Amino acid sequence: MNELFRRLRYLLNRRRFDQELAQDMDFHREMAAREGRQNFGNPLRLREEARDAWGWTWIDALFQDFRYAARTLRKSPGFTLVAILLLALGIGVNVAAFGFFNLMVLRPLPVRQPETILHFERRAPGNFADNFPYSEVRFYQAHSRSLSAVLALNFDSLVMEGEEKPLHAHFVTANFFSELGGGPALGRVLDPVRDEVLEEELVAVLDHRFWERHFAADPSVIGRAIRLNGKPVTVIGVAGRKFSGLGLDPPDLWLPISQCAFFSKRKQAQEDFSGDGMQVQMWGRLQPGLRPRVAEQELSSLAKELHAQHPNDTWKDESLLSAHGGRAVTVRSEMYPFLGMAGALCVLILVVACSNLGGLLLARGVTREREIAIRVAVGAGRGRLIRQLLTESLVLACLGLAAGMALGSIVLRLLIAWTNLPEWLSAWPDWRVTAFAAGIGLVAAMLFGLTPSLEISKQRHRASLLRKLLIGAQVAASCMLLIAAGLLVRALNHAIYTNPGFEYRQIISLDPRFRGYTPDQARSYFAALRDRLRNLPGVESVALASNPPLGNRWTVITTEIGDRTVDVHINHVDPSFFQTMNIPLLRGRNLARGDTRAIIVSESLARRQWPAVDPVGKPFRMGTDNYMVVGVSGSARLVSPEDSDAVEIYQLADADLSPMVVMVRTSAPPEGMLRPVSAATKAIDPLLFPDVQLMKDSFHAKLRLSEYAALAASVPGVIALLIACLGILGLVSFAVSERTREIGIRMALGAKPSHVLAFVIRQFSFPIAAGLVVGMAGAAALSQVLRRVLYGISNLDPIAYLAALGVFAVAVTLAASLPAGRALGIDPARALRHE
Amino acid sequence: MPKAEMPSGALALLILRVLRSGPLHGYAIGQRIHVLSAEVLQVEEGALYPALQKILLKGWVTSEWGISETKRKVRFYRLTASGRKQLEAEISGYQRVHEAIRTVLRTA
DSSP, X not given: OHHHHHHHHHHHTHXXXXXXXXXXXXXXXXXHHHTTOOOOSOHHHHHHHHHGGGSOHHHHHHHHHHXXXXXXXXXXXXXXXXHHHHHHHHHHHHHHHHXXXXXXXXXXXXXXXXXXXXXXXXXXXXXXXXXXXXXXXXXXXXXXXXXXXXXXXXXXXXXXXXXXXXXXXXXXXXXXXXXXXXOEEXXXXXXXXXXXXXXXXXXXXXXXXXXXXXXXXXXXXXXXXXXXXXXXXXXXXXXXXXXXXXXXXXXXXXXXXXXXXXXXXXXXXXXXXXXXXXXXXXXXXXXXXXOHHHHHHHHHHHHHHHHHHSXXXXXXXXXXXXXXXXXXXXXXXXXXXXXXXXHHHHHHHHHHHHHHHHHHHHXXXXXXXXXXXXXXXXXXXXXXXXXXXXXXXXXXXXXXXXXXXXXXXXXXXXXXHHTTOOTTOOOSOOHHHHHHHHHHHHHXXXXXXXXXXXXXXXXXXXXXHHHHHHHHHHHHHHHHHHHHHHHHHHHHHHHHHXXXXXXXXXXXXXXXXXXXXXXXXXXXXXXXXXXXXXXXXXXXXXXXXXXXXXXXXXXXEEEEETTEEXXXXXXXXXXXXXXXXXXXXXXXXXXXXXXXXXXXXXXXXXXXXXXTSOOTTOEEEETTEEEEEEEEEOOOOOSOTTOTTOEEEEEEOXXXXXXXXXXXXXXXXXXXGHHHHHHHHHHHOTTOOOXXXXXXHHHHHHHHHHXXXXXXXXXXXXXXXXXXXXXXXXXXHHHXXXXXXXXXXXXXXXXXXXXXHHHHHHXXXXXXXXXXXXXXXXXXXXXXXXXHHSTTOOTTOXXXXXXXXXXXXXXXXXXXXXXXXXXXXXXXXXXXXXX | OOOOOOOTTHHHHHHHHHHTTSOEXXXXXXXXXXXXXXXXXXXXXXXXXXHHHHHHHHTSEEEEEEEOTTSOEEEEEEEOHHHHHHHHHHHHHHXXXXXXXXXXXXXX
């Protein structure tokens, strides 16, 4: 320890100690000379050897190397710029991707002590749910000793007077804000003392963004009453701007969970232990020092106790599982393949960028031949040379890292802004992102720096095979990424812009969102609604379906056709559905009243299941029941317009109509019909707040989503293209500067410009062509894999290949012609004096 | 002048030993060893100063300014308490090894 301290003192006072040492040794010589003895040897070298004992020589050498590297890089700004750009792209993509992963998965939510919050799920043999009956949660709240607090949340939508769109409301336990450390921006938030039990007055806390958007940040809204689902609710406060709650989707407002029963017809919610009661998400705060496992065991034994008390309503052998509750997203095992693929893509881009830069460094080695030869001549060893070259790479990596981190942060910020993620997510890199980026930078420096340093230090760089290999490899990789992107974009576009197979422009969908209706009540409600709607001018027809087209729910069964499993979308409809949605009946008959075992299959399913045979009259097995095909309808991609392989089966709606959604086709423009249709529902039951939507809007929303997907799919390809262009630009400009004299001689002897161009570019044509061929083969192989993951991709879509190759060829030619053009501008007289 | 190779590690021992009787400057250390060894051992600059730097780092000696016999301001090296302890340890270690080597030479 003492020795280390003294060593550091020597480092800090190096200059003084060095002077003292020099003085000592001078004196030594003086004395020796006085006694008639001569000392030989270089005093500087002797002093350096003595100084080695301090152990800091490497620092001096390092600084020397850094200074030298900085000088060399400054002397060739073009190369430096290209290198930094390459690295910025390669590292930036990785930083942005990891930054996003960090925000979603790794970084804790900005709440008090996020690490002790657990999110619970329940499991029993044959049963699994991530929500609980509220009464069960209250039981845990009352009896758990391993949790210091239990939080519950139930979300619902409420209709506010004067608002067309329903609001997103979170009903939360009164301790929600105090436990998570969320203070008010204005007024007060919910607190356990005042909001635990149901008061006369209904209260709500507004989300900060909702307050700004809807009330123009008006502070006088506090204490005012707003009408939600027709009931007066007093606004008591606005939550802090940075309050995240426990997820990524902040609601428009928070209400005490005790009020939930007021807005819903399930009055018995608090005492009902069965699945019919109020269902909530459950979190718990672990007592200090306990492990999650302890809480799981305690709650599981409490669950058994509860089952003993209410054997009919609760699950037998229920056990509780906990997961991290203090993070925005919890990674589930089914996300691993996707994460792996995204990660591999990012790494591939980094590798392309690095191999590209490696090629550039190698090319640069040629121009530095003289310098290296001189260094070897004055006694630089191979190790010293490699160290110097690696230091240069490290300096480049540091610059590229800074640029890459800036680029990554900007991309992340834009992503947050575009996708409308909450404000408390910060794109500023935290220590995890910084450490990750530094690691990536170091790996990159090794990747692109090591091979060229080894080659150059051997002074064997004339062997340009490695260079050609590097060019070929990166052309192949970028070509592959580009073609894959082209395939994805083409497949998505094809699916989006072809006819989805049903009418969506003139349709209004209406989800009544029943609360506590019995099947009989639902039946009479629909009958009344149908009558009223039919009498509205402008309404052409009305139909019912269990899964509304383009809606957010679907029923899927998996069946095997041939050797392939196929997901079949099941829809319960009434007979007027096909006419209303403009789906043609191609064969057989429509469904009719009393059809219990009859189904209509889509033409896409018929083609696969019974190729070249008339399917009408054929049996079809679903689960344990046998059905008979009575008709074939046109194919309609009802659920996801981008899935062109979708197949459907239609059944007659059965006795319970309560999950049904109404489809209304209008002859007039549907925008104007929204109000009369809503009014018609109000007249039947004013207590219901149906969700009324234009199907056109849902369609465009899906379309936008697919466009985003296409955009995201093409990003890696475009980046790879950019990298390849930069690399080729750099290589060709080196080829030009390397052969300036030769070009000058050729021009002086009368070579035509086209000859000069061909001469410069010729050396690259073979590796590029080989790379293209390999890249295409790779893309064909990759698309085989992609096709297994994403349906609807045709692996040999010629347009995608041609487009990708065309884009690639044009971009590469442009990149090459920029520096090649410089070759033509060479003045022969000056070129001959070059060097 | 007869010259003898210095066994490795012995130089530090000798430096510490000649400093036991009082502080000396660098040249005097070399001279003292030379004289005391009956002019057999010759300590060159190239060996003396690296060894001195190592010993300084270990904290066995400290340096202080003084005036030489030629009236020049030079650094004198003085043995510290830990240097004294180190010297004792090295001497006894050296004697043990020396005895062992002699035994081997006698009997083998």
